[in-house]
Amino acid sequence: MKKGLLIILSGPSGVGKGTVRKYFMQDSELNLAYSLSMTTRKPRAGEQDGVDYLFVEKEDFEKAIEHGELLEWAEFVGNYYGTPMSQVEKLRNEGKNVLLEIEVQGAKQVADKVPDAISIFMIPPTMEELAKRIRGRKSEAEEVVQERLAKAEKEMELIKDYKYVVCNDDPELAAQYIGLIVKRHMNDNETLAQ
Structure with missing residues (x-):
């Protein structure tokens, strides 16, 4: 069994990564597994532990950093976010294409460790639209929105570090583009395996 692909989906907070992900995760041809990120932030309304994130205490996250158990990690507005390495490797070894939806800081760490990872940067149609989306969540104080x-x-200056850039003007269309990118790499992977 060939090892699965590692796909990085990154972009600014509020760009709609989660919404787009829900669309393309439904495509069974992509053979995708979503790697849950671990975080120390509190769940937002409707989020569930083990479904949206692995919600942990700060001390547990810091132990994972100390023991080298994370593929990547970052700290933002007082909270840690990261990807448990063991979960990703297990899924890839099972032949699954593993999707990481992560911050740009973490994406760079993964790209350095896994050079053949497929990196996709999602951009908003405009910065004004991004501001509207973040404020529309109504989950954070204005000072956090400004941060x-x-x-x-x-x-946005880091776009050059990614293999692909997808604009999320229409979530379904953005999901279709990402699906095409993954399928192309799956075909390349098949050719290399023969």
Whole structure:
């Protein structure tokens, strides 16, 4: 059995990564497994532990960092986010194509460790639309919204570090583009395996 692909989906907070992911995860041809990120932030309304994130205490996250158990990790607005390495490797060894939906800081760490990872940067149609989406969540104070927007401006400069850029003007269309990218790499992977 050939090892599955590692797919990085990244982009500014509020760009709609989760919404787009839900569309293309439904395509069974992609043979995708979603790698849950671990975080120390509190769940937002409707989020479930073990479904949306692995919600952990700060001490547990810091132990995972100390023991080298994370493929990547980052700290943002006082919370840690990261990807448990063992979960990703298990899924890839089972032949699954593993999707990581992660921050740009983590994406760079993964790309450095796994050079053949497929990196996709999702952008908003405009920065004004991004601000509207973040505020539309109504889950954070205005100062946090401003921090997210300032961070998004800096993150947009990192587009050059990604293999692909997808604009999320229409979530279904963005999902179709990502599906095509993954299928192309699956075909390349098949050719190499023969």
